[in-house]
Amino acid sequence: MAGSGSSGSSSAPCASCKLLRRRCTQECVFAPYFPPEDPHKFAIVHKVFGASNVSKMLQELPAQQRADAVSSLVYEANARMRDPVYGCVGAISYLQQQVSQLQMQLALAKAEILLCVQMQHDGHATASASASPPSLQRRQQQLMESEAYGSLLMQNGLMNSTGAHQQQMLGSAGNTALMLQEACLKKESLWA
Known part of the structure; x- marks a missing residue:
């Protein structure tokens, strides 16, 4: 099999494992938050923060807070791509x-x-x-x-x-x- 998803059944690897070209295991910390049908979501987070940093952040958080953390990382990464100097702080400052x-x-x-x-x-x-x-x-x-x-x-x-x-x-x-x-x-x- 090419890889197993977080459920253990044979399916496509998550967006992270697909981009990093590695086998997606049942314990993959990225699989629940970066589905294979949305590769851009992980690509932008990886480009701004790096896969190892994101992995460390997710592993340090309780499971119930990880989805919110991923949403925040995706938002911040998109803001950083739009405004490389100020990122989301620039948007917050403008709104204030x-x-x-x-x-x-x-x-x-x-x-x-x-x-x-x-x-x-x-x-x-x-x-x-x-x-x-x-x-x-x-x-x-x-x-x-x-x-x-x-x-x-x-x-x-x-x-x-x-x-x-x-x-x-x-x-x-x-x-x-x-x-x-x-x-x-x-x-x-x-x-x-």
Whole structure:
């Protein structure tokens, strides 16, 4: 027989034994995780980690953890082939950066909504007292409140240190707040 699989019946050797051109025995550590119909799976793991290293890793693990370890090795090997320098760490870092940017955008959107709602509330209160829009002093106070909200977000860790891009966006929050205030004032003057 050419080789026996992990079950002991005559079948094709596992992908590892086929690639390494050796006899696949019943005790083969690779056979349950690298089936013969998926040779690419072992080939890429072998190319990045080496068969002897993978064999040692699998033998040191309990049997119930080996399948997860193989999945992880295959993922990491594929990531290393796509990005030889950073591998899966590059993908993780990129995703963390995206999450951080989205958190910052969400915080800025919440601050803008809060500011607009507050301006509308103040505008309705001012409109009932007099027909004039909020004073310049009140607009400056609202701008300071939105900047204080931004610094509060930084203190609470919603905006972590992922680079200068976030700081630039935070700096433009004041400009955004001013534009938002002007837009809200224009809407209020149309409603009045």
